[in-house]
Amino acid sequence: xxxxxxxxxxxxxxxxxxxxxxxxxxxxxxxxxxxxxxxxxxxxxxxxxxxxxxxxxxxxxxxxxxxxxxxxxxxxxxxxxxxxxxxxxxxxxxxxxxxxxxxxxxx
Amino acid sequence: xxxxxxxxxxxxxxxxxxxxxxxxxxxxxxxxxxxxxxxxxxxxxxxxxxxxxxxxxxxxxxxxxxxxxxxxxxxxxxxxxxxxxxxxxxxxxxxxxxxxxxxxxxxxxxxxxxxxxxxxxxxxxxxxxxxxxxxxxxxxxxxxxxxxxxxxxxxxxxxxxxxxxxxxxxxxxxxxxxxxxxxxxxxxxxxxxxxxxxxxxxxxxxxxxxxxxxxxxxxxxxxxxxxxxxxx
Numbered sequence: 001x002x003x004x005x006x007x008x009x010x011x012x013x014x015x016x017x018x019x020x021x022x023x024x025x026x027x028x029x030x031x032x033x034x035x036x037x038x039x040x041x042x043x044x045x046x047x048x049x050x051x052x053x054x055x056x057x058x059x060x061x062x063x064x065x066x067x068x069x070x071x072x073x074x075x076x077x078x079x080x081x082x083x084x085x086x087x088x089x090x091x092x093x094x095x096x097x098x099x100x101x102x103x104x105x106x107x
Numbered sequence: 108x109x110x111x112x113x114x115x116x117x118x119x120x121x122x123x124x125x126x127x128x129x130x131x132x133x134x135x136x137x138x139x140x141x142x143x144x145x146x147x148x149x150x151x152x153x154x155x156x157x158x159x160x161x162x163x164x165x166x167x168x169x170x171x172x173x174x175x176x177x178x179x180x181x182x183x184x185x186x187x188x189x190x191x192x193x194x195x196x197x198x199x200x201x202x203x204x205x206x207x208x209x210x211x212x213x214x215x216x217x218x219x220x221x222x223x224x225x226x227x228x229x230x231x232x233x234x235x236x237x238x239x240x241x242x243x244x245x246x247x248x249x250x251x252x253x254x255x256x257x258x259x260x261x262x263x264x265x266x267x268x269x270x271x272x273x274x275x276x277x278x279x280x281x282x283x284x285x286x287x288x289x290x291x292x293x294x295x296x297x298x299x300x301x302x303x304x305x306x307x308x309x310x311x312x313x314x315x316x317x318x319x320x321x322x323x324x325x326x327x328x329x330x331x332x333x334x335x336x337x338x339x
Contacts, residue, residue: 013117016110024108028132028174029165039163039176076135102132102174104108 008041008052012106021046022106023067027054027099031082034097046071054101055081067103076104112139116178123180123242127157130174142243159332180244181206182270182329187232187260188251189217192275195318196248197225203322205246210235212256232260243332246271246325250305252280258287265297271328273302273321302328 008024015022025042027034035056042052042060044067054063059081070077082098112128116139119126125142129150140146146154153166153175161179165172182205186193189211200207208226211217217229228235236259241247247264249257252275261284264272276284281303288298306320307327 009113009120010117013110013113016113024113026174026176037163078132102130104130104135104137106113107109 006051008043011051012041012043015043015045016106021071023070023103024106025054025063025067025101025103028078028102029100030097031099032097034099036099042067044068044071055099059099059101063101063103070103070105074105074107076102078102108137112137115139115141120178120180123244125158125177125179125244127154127178128176129154129168130176132172132174134171180242182244182246183207184246184248184325185210185236185239185241185260185264186248186250187211187257188249188275189213189222189227189229190250191314192250192317192321193248194221195315196321197222199318199322203326205325208239210260211251213251232256232263236260236263241267241269243268243270245269246273246328248273248305248321248325250275252276254284254287258284258291261301262288262291262293265293265300270332271302271325272300273305273324275305276303278304 012022012024023044025044027036027038027040030038035058036054040054042050042054042063044050044064046068048064048068050060050064053060063079066077066079079101080098116126116128119141127140128137130137140154142158149169153168157175157177161177163176165174184200184205184207186196186207186209189209193209197207197209208228209222210228210230210232212229212231214229217227219227241264247260247269249261251257257274261272261274274281274284285298302324306317307324309316309320311317311320
């Protein structure tokens, strides 16, 4: 697979054109040693297929679950993950950083 | 996000144009600006700063918290001349995160042995640049010393609004070059933007030092480049 076809935003357009529901998750803020920089994208479809990353694997599972809700409800969500947070321990942002992720539906 | 927004972002990125998505986090609404498009007063500062620095992040605009996601085309250097200076430049450019291509029709200079792992094209600039156009995120470095090779890409770079156009040569050589560029219809203003003598003045003497002076001048030109559309 070519680099271009793995680009999340290019793929989001392709998925949408195929008639799939698509959510876009974006890192909007980081503190400490966050694995992916602000602006990074993860895209998710209604079946839970995904491409890209917001944390290099640490919190993707949780973001995908939330994205399925966003796709159903249609309203965006702001998520926060970090070591100080109970959820973060559960989902494991083991690098010790904190991140905020904005999840929205592609309409 | 609307699909129209995503399409505009993707086509701008495809065309190597800078683009910014502005998301109002409370309202969930999204707008997009491609570089050069007019930006409303309330967003002008934050959008301008984002385009200048290439840094995505949160900002306040009109009392609302917005997130700006910036997509800048990866900056690149096109060097004319497979010479000693560009051998050194080929080692500096990747360190500074610039892609580099070297063009030189003289096959004695443009050999893979001298430029291992470098995107090297042994052909005339006018033929090569037809297929890979110069743009505002490209720096043009002309260092063959030969007007037959350097003049065309310099003129093309000025017309393509490259953020940096540098040409090797003494002041005397450059004075003659200015005359030739005027003859092909370039304005005094365009011509005056050529960096000649090339490179920041660090007293560079060896080819490696000249490459460093050129690289530093390219970084300076990129970081201080004017952003179009901001006065609109």
